[in-house]
Amino acid sequence: MYAFELERPTTLADAIKALGGEEAQPLSGGQTLIPTLKQRLAMPSTLVSLTGIDELKGIKNEGGTLTIGGATCHADVAKDGSYPALSDLAGHIGDPHVRNRGTIGGSLANNDPSACYPAAALASGATIVTNNREIAADNYFTGLFETALDEGEIITAVKFPIPEKAAYVKFEQPASRFALVGVFVTKGANGVRVAVTGASEGGVFRWTEAEEALSSNFAPSALEGLSVPADGMIGDLHGTPEYRAHLVGVITKRAVMKAG
Amino acid sequence: MSMGKPLPHDSAPMHVTGAARYIDDIPVPADCLHLAFGLSHVARGVISSMDLTAVRTAPGVVRVITAADLPGVNDISSAAHDEPLLAPGEVHYHGQPIFLVVATSHRLAREAAAKAEVVIDPKPAILTIDDAVAVRSYFEGGPLTWKRGDVDPAMAKADTIIEGKIEIGGQEHFYLEGQISLASPQDNGDMVLATSTQHPTEIQHKVAEALGTPFHAVRVETRRMGGGFGGKESQGNALAIACAVAAHLTGKPCKMRYDRDDDMIITGKRHDFRIAYKAGVDAKGKLVAVEFDQYVRCGWSQDLSLPVADRAMLHADNAYFIPNIRITSHRMKTNTCSATAFRGFGGPQGMVGIERVMDHMAHRLGMDPLEFRQANFYKKSKPQETPYGQPVKGFILPDLVRQLADTANYKTRRDAIRTWNEKSPILKKGIALTPVKFGISFTLTHLNQAGALVNVYADGSVTINHGGTEMGQGLFQKVAQVAAGEFGIDMGRVRITATDTGKVPNTSATAASSGSDLNGMAVKNAVDQIKDRIARFLAVDGVKPKDVLFADGKVTAGNTVLSFEEAAKMAHENRISLSATGFYATPDISWDRTIGKGHPFYYFAHGAAITEVVIDTLTGENKILRVDILHDVGQSLNPAVDVGQIEGGFVQGAGWLTTEELVWDDKGVLRTHAPSTYKIPACSDRPDVFNVALWNGENHVPTIYRSKAVGEPPLMLGISALMALSDAVGACGEAYPNLSAPATPERVYMAAKKVGAKR
Numbered sequence A: 001m002y003a004f005e006l007e008r009p010t011t012l013a014d015a016i017k018a019l020g021g022e023e024a025q026p027l028s029g030g031q032t033l034i035p036t037l038k039q040r041l042a043m044p045s046t047l048v049s050l051t052g053i054d055e056l057k058g059i060k061n062e063g064g065t066l067t068i069g070g071a072t073c074h075a076d077v078a079k080d081g082s083y084p085a086l087s088d089l090a091g092h093i094g095d096p097h098v099r100n101r102g103t104i105g106g107s108l109a110n111n112d113p114s115a116c117y118p119a120a121a122l123a124s125g126a127t128i129v130t131n132n133r134e135i136a137a138d139n140y141f142t143g144l145f146e147t148a149l150d151e152g153e154i155i156t157a158v159k160f161p162i163p164e165k166a167a168y169v170k171f172e173q174p175a176s177r178f179a180l181v182g183v184f185v186t187k188g189a190n191g192v193r194v195a196v197t198g199a200s201e202g203g204v205f206r207w208t209e210a211e212e213a214l215s216s217n218f219a220p221s222a223l224e225g226l227s228v229p230a231d232g233m234i235g236d237l238h239g240t241p242e243y244r245a246h247l248v249g250v251i252t253k254r255a256v257m258k259a260g
Numbered sequence B: 001m002s003m004g005k006p007l008p009h010d011s012a013p014m015h016v017t018g019a020a021r022y023i024d025d026i027p028v029p030a031d032c033l034h035l036a037f038g039l040s041h042v043a044r045g046v047i048s049s050m051d052l053t054a055v056r057t058a059p060g061v062v063r064v065i066t067a068a069d070l071p072g073v074n075d076i077s078s079a080a081h082d083e084p085l086l087a088p089g090e091v092h093y094h095g096q097p098i099f100l101v102v103a104t105s106h107r108l109a110r111e112a113a114a115k116a117e118v119v120i121d122p123k124p125a126i127l128t129i130d131d132a133v134a135v136r137s138y139f140e141g142g143p144l145t146w147k148r149g150d151v152d153p154a155m156a157k158a159d160t161i162i163e164g165k166i167e168i169g170g171q172e173h174f175y176l177e178g179q180i181s182l183a184s185p186q187d188n189g190d191m192v193l194a195t196s197t198q199h200p201t202e203i204q205h206k207v208a209e210a211l212g213t214p215f216h217a218v219r220v221e222t223r224r225m226g227g228g229f230g231g232k233e234s235q236g237n238a239l240a241i242a243c244a245v246a247a248h249l250t251g252k253p254c255k256m257r258y259d260r261d262d263d264m265i266i267t268g269k270r271h272d273f274r275i276a277y278k279a280g281v282d283a284k285g286k287l288v289a290v291e292f293d294q295y296v297r298c299g300w301s302q303d304l305s306l307p308v309a310d311r312a313m314l315h316a317d318n319a320y321f322i323p324n325i326r327i328t329s330h331r332m333k334t335n336t337c338s339a340t341a342f343r344g345f346g347g348p349q350g351m352v353g354i355e356r357v358m359d360h361m362a363h364r365l366g367m368d369p370l371e372f373r374q375a376n377f378y379k380k381s382k383p384q385e386t387p388y389g390q391p392v393k394g395f396i397l398p399d400l401v402r403q404l405a406d407t408a409n410y411k412t413r414r415d416a417i418r419t420w421n422e423k424s425p426i427l428k429k430g431i432a433l434t435p436v437k438f439g440i441s442f443t444l445t446h447l448n449q450a451g452a453l454v455n456v457y458a459d460g461s462v463t464i465n466h467g468g469t470e471m472g473q474g475l476f477q478k479v480a481q482v483a484a485g486e487f488g489i490d491m492g493r494v495r496i497t498a499t500d501t502g503k504v505p506n507t508s509a510t511a512a513s514s515g516s517d518l519n520g521m522a523v524k525n526a527v528d529q530i531k532d533r534i535a536r537f538l539a540v541d542g543v544k545p546k547d548v549l550f551a552d553g554k555v556t557a558g559n560t561v562l563s564f565e566e567a568a569k570m571a572h573e574n575r576i577s578l579s580a581t582g583f584y585a586t587p588d589i590s591w592d593r594t595i596g597k598g599h600p601f602y603y604f605a606h607g608a609a610i611t612e613v614v615i616d617t618l619t620g621e622n623k624i625l626r627v628d629i630l631h632d633v634g635q636s637l638n639p640a641v642d643v644g645q646i647e648g649g650f651v652q653g654a655g656w657l658t659t660e661e662l663v664w665d666d667k668g669v670l671r672t673h674a675p676s677t678y679k680i681p682a683c684s685d686r687p688d689v690f691n692v693a694l695w696n697g698e699n700h701v702p703t704i705y706r707s708k709a710v711g712e713p714p715l716m717l718g719i720s721a722l723m724a725l726s727d728a729v730g731a732c733g734e735a736y737p738n739l740s741a742p743a744t745p746e747r748v749y750m751a752a753k754k755v756g757a758k759r
């Protein structure tokens, strides 16, 4: 590791101030960022830790909307249970160490193409709350490791409307347990939404064809004959684009079945 | 008596409490230096410039060593002298060591190594078997063929012929303790090393060569390894030599361990194979001719590839009599890490080849694969010869397999699975029984020898030492049981000591499953000598030496009954030597590898496994539901240790053929160099139902207490997992699944889709 400054503010305001400095970057659980620094893929001179800020932590369930502080760890979301599909997702991220350190804000800011939370946010029609605005999930994910966040902008909370039915199914890459393909489906006030992670070269995406089919009949059979093209799917050491495209169909059916 | 008891591993409490010392736990002097290699970043090329200024001036760096700075021979190979420690000008694989950094800490050494500016002009790299075949990049100039009978006319007359091809992936050893060495300079330029190695003698020889000293100037000690699996037969040489050379140049102790990623990138793995086959049977379903082309990806240097490839050929028959057979072995030289020994040493790949033939042919004939296998077993009554001319004696597989099939209800379960599959369109089950017949002995005949040193102290306590190394397999405990049993004393009196080239010289690697066979006998030989001396001394008043008894902690000579302690004290006071060296050389072996004929094995170890799996045809996900194993260890020296070896062997074999996938990219870069990308079986991946039993019998040849070797053979029980998956995929349609290994979910899915499409 190289030398850097570490700031540990206790209020959001101090954090934002600290992030105004040159080459400053927020640090949450560090589960992604620290390995990135070790490999020198990034070399910020100041890290601003968000985990000492109480106002960024905690989970509230009010009027059918679950609001989760940006610095809330996966384990806390897993324990909460008021949005069962979301808690289920959080409970299957990585291992206990990762779940007790990693945060929802860190995950969404990072937008790893194989991460789980982006699928939940997109399928739930969540709202990403930052220190200066609210961004609808549909406008938030802009590409591989790319988001609508500006430099120095912090995710302070994420608001999830709790749907009537929802489920997440992850087809794990057996070694790392990241999603080779993960599908989150919801049915609620916003209609049916299907978000797919792990599969596409463009990162998380909504499978609109499946959404339409499921809107009239929320059952696995409604997806019969539907498929996504292999073109644009990720091909890497863990799977070919064809296999991933095929899995999207299978895993979506499983998610619908699980959602009931 | 200690013999045959299921005693726990001698270090088990220390393993679980963390008290067992590995090399990295040995306290080092404050001035100890630490080493790291700078590695090639291309698969093949010529080093056109190397600027190491930034490395030399990096914090903590004491010295930087290149090929030109080496004091002696620049070679780490086991035999062929084709493997430089540091690349002298040309590089042959991605990850090849080019220079060596000596620094004040492990971390500073690694950080400094990353600062080098090395320019390599790339040359076209030969990465795959296809690449190598295209340019005829062979070791030994071309393929090697062994044969028996006349394949072509026999094939022409066959009633049914199949042809096919299977790809078999390699395997990373994934020992828990990575490669590591520690060298300490001594008086007169001598060197003492503590090394995690299966072959302390080879380390001694290679270090002596590198330093230009006689062997006696180098002593190597190995107390235990945190796993070896063949990966520490030759792969520790680089670190040990690097440490010794750096210690020689700096006068300070030097230690080196690879980071896990470097370990996976630098060191060799199990050879990946492609096996093309053609086989014919007569109208009665008997094999009449089989032809194999075994393509072996050896990597850039020879290492142990020739004997590995030989052993693959020697196991191309497994348990079956094949009157006409031709085996051609293609040892391809490629620009990848140099593939090396791995539990089974080529035997598993050869065996997968013939088991694939059995599976494929049974499918073609519409026969139960087990019945087809049984019909082609070697005869039990009248020994038939293997393709290499060794009579198959003591062949128990027909009985062993029948017993296993009965106790595990193979037939009923197979029928039940058929019925179940008919009603289950998405999930399909499969079941397979595969046998193992594995030849025991090193094929290089002179390696089949061992030495031991046994000391009895005047208080009746005993130390034993021998050439075998402990890697968790329980060798030391088994050999201690031999010594305690022979002396008739309890285990507490026997102290196991570290393998040490200064105590027992000229040893062979702990490999080829030979550890207990060789070292148990050598220790017994030493114990016998000491007992004989004590007996002669006590045999007075008409008592004959041979009637002096050593049992229950006592030595009895006629009416004289002494405790072992008293006997030792008296013998010492009467100037009787209580120290002896023992020796053993395996009898009845001979071998000519050029023509492929002889009697290379002292005997065969046997076993069989039934594996039941279920697959999801929509995704290829699969799971082992149940495993039943019956395995032949002769008269077990320690059933607890043996069952542990069998369980571990199966799981490692099944891991090799199902989840463990090595991926190199088109630049020759290994992309799976950490547990985040390479999946070894974990405890939770072991079968839910896992019944392991030992065959009740003894070795037909005189081995130590009529026991049999157990290290490697059980790995091949894992082949039943691959064949069970093939059976499950076959349930999707009519066509033969043609499943290659590792049978990852994607491969299983694709195979099922193909089979289903042809319905």
Ligand SMILES: Cc1cc2nc3c(=O)[nH]c(=O)nc-3n(C[C@H](O)[C@H](O)[C@H](O)COP(=O)(O)OP(=O)(O)OC[C@H]3O[C@@H](n4cnc5c(N)ncnc54)[C@H](O)[C@@H]3O)c2cc1C
Residues within 6 Å of the ligand: A025, A026, A027, A028, A029, A030, A031, A032, A033, A034, A050, A070, A071, A092, A093, A094, A095, A098, A101, A102, A103, A104, A105, A106, A107, A108, A109, A110, A114, A115, A116, A117, A153, A154, A155, A156, A176, A177, A178, A179
């Ligand atoms: C072994 C392992 C297994 C894993 N398995 C899974 C898995 O199965 N599924 C899965 O989804 N993930 C998995 N992960 C990833 C893990 O969930 C992420 O590392 C984690 O979510 C990132 O959160 P963090 O708090 O650690 O972020 P950090 O590593 O601290 O930060 C990540 C990035 O986000 C930025 N950032 C952090 N917080 C904020 C914020 N509040 N606002 C704006 N930017 C911010 C940082 O500057 C940095 O760029 C795994 C990780 C590991 C190490």
